[in-house]
Amino acid sequence: MLKEVVYCGVCTYPPEYCEFSGKLKRCKIWLQENHAELFEKLYSGEDAEVEGVSGKLAESSIGEKREEKLEKDLLKMQAKQENREQRELAKKLSSKIIIRREARTKRKSIVAISGLEVFEIDMKKLAKTFASKFATGCSVSKNAEKKDEIVIQGDVMEEVENYLHSILAEKGLKDVKVEVVDGAVKKKKKPEGA
Numbered sequence: 001m002l003k004e005v006v007y008c009g010v011c012t013y014p015p016e017y018c019e020f021s022g023k024l025k026r027c028k029i030w031l032q033e034n035h036a037e038l039f040e041k042l043y044s045g046e047d048a049e050v051e052g053v054s055g056k057l058a059e060s061s062i063g064e065k066r067e068e069k070l071e072k073d074l075l076k077m078q079a080k081q082e083n084r085e086q087r088e089l090a091k092k093l094s095s096k097i098i099i100r101r102e103a104r105t106k107r108k109s110i111v112a113i114s115g116l117e118v119f120e121i122d123m124k125k126l127a128k129t130f131a132s133k134f135a136t137g138c139s140v141s142k143n144a145e146k147k148d149e150i151v152i153q154g155d156v157m158e159e160v161e162n163y164l165h166s167i168l169a170e171k172g173l174k175d176v177k178v179e180v181v182d183g184a185v186k187k188k189k190k191p192e193g194a
Contacts, residue, residue, distance in 0.1 A: 006035055015042055022070030091118060096177035097164060101157045111157050113164070114149035119173065123148050126167075134159060157182070 007014060009030045011021035015038055018027035031039045097115040104110055116123060123140045127150050131138035137153040152160065161178060168176050 006038060009034065015039075022067060022074050024067055095119075096179050098179050098181060099157060099161055099164070100181045101155065108153075109155045111152045111155070111160055112143070112149050113152070113160060114143055114145075114147060116150070117148055119168070119171065119176070121167070123150060126150060127152075130156075130160065130163075133163070 005014060008018050008021075008027050010027045011018055011023050013021055013027075015027070015031050015035070018024055018031075021027065028039070028043065031042070095115060095118045097113065097119075100112045100114075102110050102112060116126070127138045127140050130136075130150065130152050134152065134154065134156045136156065139151055140148055141151055143149045157180065161180060164178060168174065
């Protein structure tokens, strides 16, 4: 035997828990209009009667002042959360990713990627992806500034840059600066026969 559970259209809690949402007056109005029998069952002993057609209720058990304070606090928390998200987005857009190519021995080089920690990208997972995608060795290590960076063996700088742009585009961050630094100094070949 299945029992149907009713969820409030205002706070999405079951009607028995609407008083904890901070929107009790609106929840009661919704419940009265949509589920009158459940409203009578829950609030019949509280002298909470509907006043005319306007749909306003008399004083609730939680108190009108307390409910208004809870609603104000909820709005403040939502505003703070929105501000925090805007600051984080601005921080992400103002920071940059640095892709460096460094010479190792002879003609071998490595590519180091730093600045990804701001974008909430899992560095180890990305390193594994690079290792399999470019069929080369790849690891996560600390740089001179004690921040994580991905080190890839081989000269795959252009491919890495394109792949990073696609990852950032998926996250909705198309305007992020990607700085490419080429530290590999190529030696001139000696002319043959000289």
